[in-house]
Amino acid sequence: MNDAPTPAAPVIPAAYFGERVTWVHHWTDRLFSFRCTRDTAFRFRAGEFAMIGLMVNGKPLVRAYSVASPTWDEELEFLSIKVQAGPLTSRLQHIAVGDTVLIGRKPTGTLVTDNLLPGRTLWLLATGTGLAPFLSLAREPDVYERYETVVVAHTVREVAELAHRDLFERELPAHEFLGEMVAGKLLYYPSVTREPFRHQGRITDLIESGRIFADLGLPVLNPEHDRVMLCGSEAMNRDMKAMLEARGFEEGSNNAPGSYVVEKAFVTK
Ligand code: A2P
Secondary structure (H helix, E strand, O other), X not given: OOOOOOOOOOOOOOOEEEEEEEEEEEEEOOEEEEEEOOOOOOOOOOOOEEEEEEEEOOEEEEEEEEOOXXXXXXXXXXXXXXXXXXXXXXXXOOOOOOOEEEEEOOOEOOOOHHHEOOOOEEEEEEEHHHHHHHHHHOOOHHHHHHXXXXXXXXXXXXXXXXXXXXXXXXXXXXXXXXXXXXXXXXXXXEEEOOOOOOOEOXXXXXXXXXXXXXXXXXXXXXXXXXXXXXXXXXXXXXXXXXXXXXXXXXXXXOOOOEOEEEEEOOOOO
C-alpha cells in the first residue's frame, strides 16, 4: 500500500485564476513563450496586460504581462524574457506543461483601439517582448475593420529573437479565418540591430531616415491618417514619443483617445 501523503494542491489567492500550462516554447536563451488554459470568466481587450506569475513559498509572485493571444482564443499566451537573477523569470522560465500559473483577474492597459481616434494606418511598433500586445491585436478581426493597413514593426538585437516571425510571414496569411482579412492589410517589418538581416537598425532610425516608408510603400508618419501604438524599452518609448510629438501626434488614454498610445514592455526581472 502506498501511504505517501498526496501533496496538497496549492491554494490560489482570490485575485487570481490558477491555470494549467499547455505549451512552452524557448526562442533563445533570453526569450520564451507559453500558453495556458483560460477561465471563461477571464475577459480582456486585445492589447491589455494582466498580473501573471507563480506561487512561491505560499505567496503569489507576479509581474505585468501583456496577453499575446487574441480575445477569441480558448487559451492564453504570453511572451517573456528570462533573467537568471530575476525573481519571477528565473523561475517562470522552467515551467512545463501541466504546471499551474497565476493569471490576475483584472486585465487593463492603454494599448487598446478604443484609445485611438479613427485613422487609416495602424502602426504597431515594438522592441523585444514589447511584441506581445501586438500579437494579440494583429489577430483581432476588429482591428482590420477599423484600419486599412496594419503594420507590425518588431526590432530585436538578433535574428533568433524575432519571435513569431513565422506567424506573420506564413501562418496568418494562410489562416483559415483571418487569412482573407489580413491579406494585403497586414504588413510585417522585422528589423535587427546587432547582426546582418534584410532590415537593419532601430525603428527610430528607420523612421527618421524614411527607410521603413520606402520599403513598405507607405507615406511618412502623419497624425492626419496614421495611428501608432508603442511598446518597447523605456528608452525606445521615450525616443519614439519625442519623434511622434515633434510630428504633431497626441497621446491617447482611457479618458481621451489620441493619435498614439504607449506602454512599456513590462517584465525586466
Ligand atoms: P540596439 O541593439 O541598438 O541597442 P533589448 O533587447 O535591449 O530590449 O533591445 C531590443 C531592441 O531595441 C534592440 O534592437 C535595441 O537596439 C533596440 N533599442 C534599444 N534602445 C532603443 C531606443 N532608444 N530606440 C529604439 N530602439 C532601441
